Amino acid sequence: MKVTRKDVETVAVLSRLEMDEAAMDKFTGQFNAILDYVDMLSKVDTEGVEPTAHVLNLKNVMRTDEVKPSLSRDQALSNAPEQEDGYFKVPKIIDN
Amino acid sequence: MELYKLTAHELQQKLQTKEVTAVEVAEAVYNRIDAVENKVQAFISLTKDRALEQARRVDEKIKTNTALSPLAGIPGALKDNICVQGTKTTCASQILENFVPPYDATVTEKLVDADTVVVGKANMDEFAMGSSTENSAFKVSRNPWDTDTVPGGSSGGSAAAVASGEAIWALGSDTGGSIRLPAAYCGVVGLKPTYGRVSRYGLVAYASSLDQIGPITRDVTDCALVMNAIAGYDHRDSTSINTPVPDYTKSLVKDIGGLKIGLPKEYFVAGMDPEVEKAVYAAIEQLKALGADYKEVSMPHTEYALATYYMVATAEASSNLSRYVGVGFGHRGQGDDLISMATKTRTEGFGDEVRRRIMLGNYALSSGYYDAYYLKALKVRTLIKRDFDKAFEDVDVLVAPIAPTTAFKIGEKVNDPLAMYLQDVCTVPVNLAGVPAISLPCGFKGHLPIGLQIIGKPLGETTVLQAAYAFEQSNDYHKRLAPLGGE
Amino acid sequence: MAYEVVIGLEVHTELKTKSKIFCGCSTTFGASQNTNVCPVCLGLPGVLPVFNAKVLEFAVRTGLALNCEILPFSKFDRKNYYYPDLPKNFQTSQYDLPIAVNGHLDIEVNGETRRIGITRVHMEEDAGKLVHAGSVTKSDYALVDYNRTGVPLLEIVSEPDIRSEEEAKAYLEKIKAILQYVDVSDCKMEEGSLRCDANISLRPEGATKFGTKSELKNLNSFKAVQKGLEYETLRQTDILEDGGKVIQETRSWDDAKGVTLTMRNKEQAEDYRYFPEPDLVPIVVDPVWVEEVRKNLPELPEARKARLMNDYGLSSYDAEMITTSRAMADYYDAAVAAGADAKLAANWLMGEVSRSLNNAAQSIESCPVTPEKLAGLIALIAKGTISGKIAKTVLEGMWSSGKDAAAIVQEEGLVQISNEGEIIAIVERILAANPQSVADFKAGKEKAIGFLVGQVMKETKGRANPEVVNKLLRERM
Numbered sequence A: 001m002k003v004t005r006k007d008v009e010t011v012a013v014l015s016r017l018e019m020d021e022a023a024m025d026k027f028t029g030q031f032n033a034i035l036d037y038v039d040m041l042s043k044v045d046t047e048g049v050e051p052t053a054h055v056l057n058l059k060n061v062m063r064t065d066e067v068k069p070s071l072s073r074d075q076a077l078s079n080a081p082e083q084e085d086g087y088f089k090v091p092k093i094i095d096n
Numbered sequence B: 001m002e003l004y005k006l007t008a009h010e011l012q013q014k015l016q017t018k019e020v021t022a023v024e025v026a027e028a029v030y031n032r033i034d035a036v037e038n039k040v041q042a043f044i045s046l047t048k049d050r051a052l053e054q055a056r057r058v059d060e061k062i063k064t065n066t067a068l069s070p071l072a073g074i075p076g077a078l079k080d081n082i083c084v085q086g087t088k089t090t091c092a093s094q095i096l097e098n099f100v101p102p103y104d105a106t107v108t109e110k111l112v113d114a115d116t117v118v119v120g121k122a123n124m125d126e127f128a129m130g131s132s133t134e135n136s137a138f139k140v141s142r143n144p145w146d147t148d149t150v151p152g153g154s155s156g157g158s159a160a161a162v163a164s165g166e167a168i169w170a171l172g173s174d175t176g177g178s179i180r181l182p183a184a185y186c187g188v189v190g191l192k193p194t195y196g197r198v199s200r201y202g203l204v205a206y207a208s209s210l211d212q213i214g215p216i217t218r219d220v221t222d223c224a225l226v227m228n229a230i231a232g233y234d235h236r237d238s239t240s241i242n243t244p245v246p247d248y249t250k251s252l253v254k255d256i257g258g259l260k261i262g263l264p265k266e267y268f269v270a271g272m273d274p275e276v277e278k279a280v281y282a283a284i285e286q287l288k289a290l291g292a293d294y295k296e297v298s299m300p301h302t303e304y305a306l307a308t309y310y311m312v313a314t315a316e317a318s319s320n321l322s323r324y325v326g327v328g329f330g331h332r333g334q335g336d337d338l339i340s341m342a343t344k345t346r347t348e349g350f351g352d353e354v355r356r357r358i359m360l361g362n363y364a365l366s367s368g369y370y371d372a373y374y375l376k377a378l379k380v381r382t383l384i385k386r387d388f389d390k391a392f393e394d395v396d397v398l399v400a401p402i403a404p405t406t407a408f409k410i411g412e413k414v415n416d417p418l419a420m421y422l423q424d425v426c427t428v429p430v431n432l433a434g435v436p437a438i439s440l441p442c443g444f445k446g447h448l449p450i451g452l453q454i455i456g457k458p459l460g461e462t463t464v465l466q467a468a469y470a471f472e473q474s475n476d477y478h479k480r481l482a483p484l485g486g487e
Numbered sequence C: 001m002a003y004e005v006v007i008g009l010e011v012h013t014e015l016k017t018k019s020k021i022f023c024g025c026s027t028t029f030g031a032s033q034n035t036n037v038c039p040v041c042l043g044l045p046g047v048l049p050v051f052n053a054k055v056l057e058f059a060v061r062t063g064l065a066l067n068c069e070i071l072p073f074s075k076f077d078r079k080n081y082y083y084p085d086l087p088k089n090f091q092t093s094q095y096d097l098p099i100a101v102n103g104h105l106d107i108e109v110n111g112e113t114r115r116i117g118i119t120r121v122h123m124e125e126d127a128g129k130l131v132h133a134g135s136v137t138k139s140d141y142a143l144v145d146y147n148r149t150g151v152p153l154l155e156i157v158s159e160p161d162i163r164s165e166e167e168a169k170a171y172l173e174k175i176k177a178i179l180q181y182v183d184v185s186d187c188k189m190e191e192g193s194l195r196c197d198a199n200i201s202l203r204p205e206g207a208t209k210f211g212t213k214s215e216l217k218n219l220n221s222f223k224a225v226q227k228g229l230e231y232e233t234l235r236q237t238d239i240l241e242d243g244g245k246v247i248q249e250t251r252s253w254d255d256a257k258g259v260t261l262t263m264r265n266k267e268q269a270e271d272y273r274y275f276p277e278p279d280l281v282p283i284v285v286d287p288v289w290v291e292e293v294r295k296n297l298p299e300l301p302e303a304r305k306a307r308l309m310n311d312y313g314l315s316s317y318d319a320e321m322i323t324t325s326r327a328m329a330d331y332y333d334a335a336v337a338a339g340a341d342a343k344l345a346a347n348w349l350m351g352e353v354s355r356s357l358n359n360a361a362q363s364i365e366s367c368p369v370t371p372e373k374l375a376g377l378i379a380l381i382a383k384g385t386i387s388g389k390i391a392k393t394v395l396e397g398m399w400s401s402g403k404d405a406a407a408i409v410q411e412e413g414l415v416q417i418s419n420e421g422e423i424i425a426i427v428e429r430i431l432a433a434n435p436q437s438v439a440d441f442k443a444g445k446e447k448a449i450g451f452l453v454g455q456v457m458k459e460t461k462g463r464a465n466p467e468v469v470n471k472l473l474r475e476r477m
Helices: A005-014 A021-043 B009-017 B022-039 B046-064 B106-113 B155-162 B180-185 B220-228 B272-290 B302-323 B337-348 B354-365 B371-394 B417-424 B428-433 B461-473 C053-065 C165-181 C222-241 C288-295 C301-312 C316-323 C326-337 C341-358 C371-383 C388-401 C404-412 C419-435 C435-442 C448-459 C465-476
Strands: A085-092 B042-044 B075-079 B117-122 B168-173 B189-192 B214-215 B262-265 B293-297 B397-401 B437-445 B446-458 C003-014 C076-080 C090-093 C099-111 C112-125 C129-132 C141-145 C151-159 C194-204 C215-220 C251-256 C259-265
Touching: A005 B354, A021 B302, A021 B371, A021 B417, A085 B337, B009 B022, B009 B220, B022 B042, B022 B046, B022 B075, B022 B117, B022 C404, B046 B117, B046 C165, B075 B106, B075 B155, B075 B262, B075 B461, B106 B220, B106 C112, B117 B155, B117 B437, B155 B168, B155 B180, B155 B214, B155 C371, B180 B189, B180 B417, B180 B437, B180 B446, B189 B220, B214 B302, B220 B437, B220 B461, B220 C129, B262 B272, B262 B371, B272 B293, B272 B397, B272 B437, B272 B446, B272 B461, B293 B371, B302 B337, B302 B354, B302 B371, B302 B428, B302 C076, B302 C301, B354 B371, B371 B428, B371 C003, B397 B461, B417 C288, B437 B461, C003 C165, C053 C099, C053 C112, C053 C151, C053 C165, C053 C288, C112 C165, C129 C448, C141 C404, C151 C301, C165 C194, C165 C222, C165 C326, C215 C222, C215 C259, C215 C435, C222 C251, C222 C259, C259 C419, C301 C326, C301 C341, C316 C326, C316 C341, C326 C341, C326 C371, C341 C388, C341 C448, C371 C388, C371 C404, C388 C404, C388 C465, C419 C448, C435 C448
Parallel strands: B075 B117, B075 B168, B262 B293, B262 B397, C215 C251
Antiparallel strands: A085 C141, B042 B117, B168 B214, B189 B214, B189 B437, B397 B446, B437 B446, C003 C151, C003 C194, C076 C090, C099 C112, C112 C151, C129 C141, C194 C215, C251 C259
16 A cells, blocks of 8 residues: 555645545545556656646737726625625634 | 437528427427436436527527527537536536526537527536546436436536437537547537637636537537537637637538548557447448548557546646635535635535545645656656657547447446546547547447547547548438437 | 844735736725626636736836846746635646746945845735734634735745845835836835745854744734844844754744744645646747847836936935835936926935925825926025025925915015115114123124024024025124
């Protein structure tokens, strides 16, 4: 097992997800199976090969600096789970 | 003949000659939905009021002899990851169960401008992650050819709706095969356009560098008509290609004399069903008989495509989906502080497969693993793309299977993610390279359809459609109706 | 042991484009909450960014003004972290290929010029604003306003070349001056359009290896930068002198308490999972265009300072003061162009005009007395039409009424009296009324004449030419 439960826990925190013990075990197993498969990539010789982040050779796609209509505040807040005084409302913030 | 059984171009004739009205067509489709939706489960929501209003408007235009687009008044379905202002767009996820976009996707605008009639939002795998549509949070769609089997995914609802007569055409999205696989499993036509040919604005992102919207239709002619309506440059999508759109119906010619077709032998992977392989070879024989020059080509990095895909797609997805934390929109879980609220929201709101991919993507991007997984995958992606570039020096189109097997039983692969992923082995290379590819029926194994994949050069949709049309017109697979449709 | 302070600054500045970096929403400051927002900057499902060309131009202009190299191939990346002011939970920024690198700027502290390296300048989007009910830590909830989300930012990162809080302040002032000169930002720290984080570490004097640094956040004013660094220097010195070890951490400056407090340590550091932004394509700048931008750069503070010293004979100090703000320097140049004596103009600008602006809490841009009108006032002083003292009164009048100096002098009869005939009678009356002062003067008390001059000035309501009064008094004693 290259990916430990601890690794999966760390990634879960990074992903803002939580899971119970049983799910964690199942997940760790599946994670390892998938990554064992993905490890075939290490066999590929990529010496001197540039990465492809974009498949198109586009560059310099820009717009002119013009103001376009915004949403009304009601529209902006129309999907808000909670709102107050025209603001989005969220629970208290505890830094880490 | 009942109206829902007709293609868009056939219905268009009847509308133009005033043999039928758009409202009659829409009602015929809704009657069909009433009759079979409990078996097919293709839709997450129906938009009947709006659809009938659109149909009435088309009838008005017909009455006054206003010029109409070819898709005017033709009922279709949109995959539920395409935004329609004022209509729920859920991505088949609890987390977006009540999300109502305050804006239209560019394709939605274009379809509205073309006076099409949108009957509803089609089911899908949650956030387009899956190959069977079993990952929907709301329902499992069924394959109209055998309701015990999956319709494929992730655009399973779109394909099932078209195959069962619940829609004349549909839009899907394809990130690793999500249009082509369900089209193949459901015996209909599905096209993944060149990356950048159809605007992604308003398509809820799964993996941004791979996602494309495309048509799912009963035949190649309808596919060309839908492409005419949705393709084109969009200033709101920075990855949109700014070149003129050809009239795709000009490709609908049966002559493919001299067309150079290639078969990448690496696509016949271990585990390929011999009957699928046989059907694909038979299709090649048929294309040769129609005048195509055949050549076997080699694409040596094909075997790495799936692994590459799962790193690139999940990395992008992990970031694209981090906005679902219950702050500005979507489901919110209970939590006293922000982090526990966000964690609750996501844990409750996302299904297993989405969670798995988010975690896989965050793993691939996290410090210590980035080079070995994500960056490595981007480099292999370069090699895969080069395989295509090289192959297209010798041939005009590539011909390959869509999937190693025909549609599988519902529940068969749900507990084995890797086995599920392997269904995409023949479709993901196309997304990694950004090229266009079509799926169309080329035979049956028993009662289940087999899909043929025709892959083109970048912006080579015209050639792909031409080859597909010639093939289609030389057989009758596209005229067969799913058992649900044949009663 | 003596320690050397090592400081690097990260400056964030909001660019003054009309629209946001990736959407068409307005960047206007102070709009009502959640009204300058659209699906794109709200990060709604399905939206895509489109880059504002003006941001690139501003970034290149800034990079060039900071003597940077403009990278021919640049791209955007996603910086992934969760915070409710960031609707997508990633910030679109630049990671390994920023728009500009390897620059520098020179600062002057205590008469010594020091060159501070600029590591990089990159483009990114700003986050929204959180409003807390009560204090951040005690409040049960927070409210979010996304108006600022997507306002374009430049991040300017210095090399760890700064050696004191005075240098940090001078660096920041210079950055501000340059950003204003190249006209890309308002640089209003009080509105958050200029923000600063600092990395600070200590090392024994003469050492070459860097010590462990702490990162200071929440330095919201020039004063906070200086005080925060001062505090942090003392804190780290204390630790080191006690034989302890500084731990790598992020600390926040508490302005009210005047201390820095731990925010998070190295172990809690975020893993930002940077990767190329798939929704934006690379930026490839045309070197010809870059040269055009370079050619069109305005005169920068240093060149302008040199010009004021050479052309007008201003002192280094005066020239520095005037050119620190582009608006101030523009005002000065306009006043001189309108005919004002260069030295008088410098004195008045740094003196009475600045003082009045401070009192009125106004900026030079909104000064009610135009440079041309100030030139008019200075001309009256230079010609001897009014005294310097009267001129202050006239300036006050100009400030409130907007009238010309000449008009006010005319209306209020403030013309200086230099005619001896008009003053003699008053001088004689004052001498007669103050025999003691006259005696004192005659006894050699030079100071006594000052009192007598004052009396004459009082009598003439300040209008008498003090030189003439002086002369007449002396003649008669």
